[in-house]
Amino acid sequence: MALTLTYHGDFSRVRIEATGLPGADPSWGDAARIWPTWDALAADNPTWGDLADRFTNGAVLRSTDTGRTWQSVRGADRIALAGGVRCNDFEFTPGVENRYRIVDELGRPLAGAAITPELDAVWLKCPVLPFLNLPVDVLTWGTVTRAARAGVFEVVGRAEPVVVTAPRSSREWTLTLVTDDLRRDPAADAEAQADRIEAALAPGEVMLLHVPAGWPVPGGYVHIGDAVRDLQDGHVQGPRIFELPCRTAAAPAPELPGAQFTWAGAARAWTTWAALAADNGTWADVADRFGVPEDLEPGR
Structure with missing residues (x-):
């Protein structure tokens, strides 16, 4: 298991990548703490499938005060854990240690690392x-x-x-x-x-x-x-x-994700489905790309 943090100057971002995350299945003690009664369990999880789905997702958190408080990285407040994690943080605090943590939906840490990103402009x-x-x-x-x-x-x-x-x-x-x-x-x-x-x-x-x-x-x-x-x-x-x-002004609401790539950008980059498939193994590869300003202009 490894959580890797690197700074990339193309769009000024901390790149967050994790592989080999430990299994996120809860213990019986976790279940008892979250749902102290059968009614609470049933209200939150109509089926066994709903219960299992709770532990296939997690979040990427950032702390700049040595771990006293944590906040979600934009767009990573609910992220699939299977197959590893890939995301970017564009709103880091420069010049100080930024700690990152991947947690499951119970808030339990699965991986952590720190980086001190610097800006020169x-x-x-x-x-x-x-x-x-x-x-x-x-x-x-x-x-x-x-x-x-x-x-x-x-x-x-x-x-x-x-x-x-x-x-x-x-x-x-x-x-x-x-x-x-x-x-x-x-x-x-x-x-x-x-x-x-x-x-x-x-x-x-x-x-x-x-x-x-x-x-x-x-x-x-x-x-x-x-x-x-x-x-x-x-x-x-x-x-x-x-x-x-x-x-x-107040920061944009944290639940608003950062759109790195738009459908207009995809249509510009790949004129056929075959071209799309040749360049991208999965949908995650598409979402991980970056658009250009022209993608926001209608008719282009």
Whole structure:
């Protein structure tokens, strides 16, 4: 049995692979703990088949606080254990030890390992469409504000108003991204780079600004408002810039999986079933591939 963790820089991901997982059949003690009465057993498992199915699946968990708390890796909160496990974690915490654990449906650990992934650039990531992930160059960022959320009521006959308070809103700032400079690097394709950034922003999803440990750039999960794309200093040979108004937001719901590959991508890659079968031994091989931004454009 082995759990292997590796960092891959193509889409900035921790690759999680496990083989030879031990059998997940529960002990009688486990069954007694989960279903202390026959009625509880019957309510949760109408047939013996339902009971057996509970122990063919598990989850991949991550901890960044030395194992005190654990959370499911996106898309791996219910994953088949038979034949091993293959998945990716795009939302790891850089610069600290990330512990991973594979558990069965009873929460019992089957395998574990740790890795300390490092980033050398800021990444703009789409958690629910990770094939849009790309590294970006941050030119600057604006003042970080937290707007007040309070009602101020003037009362006749009083000098001081009555104030009804509420917690301030989340952090807001404007992030400025820049592409390569054509004047310094004639081989750079600033327009294509700008198109790639725009493609990542097009779905309008909550994004993750993944910032290397110790960098001062504000990051985290953000909602990006009206994005502005322009030429720097109006010069066509200069870099393209993006002004992105960001506001810290809640992460996408953990039950939303990250779609690495779409049906449109499959139709683009394999025009016949024979071609599909020749390149992929199982459906898991298809799901493990990565799409391209064009897969999201209707009619392509």
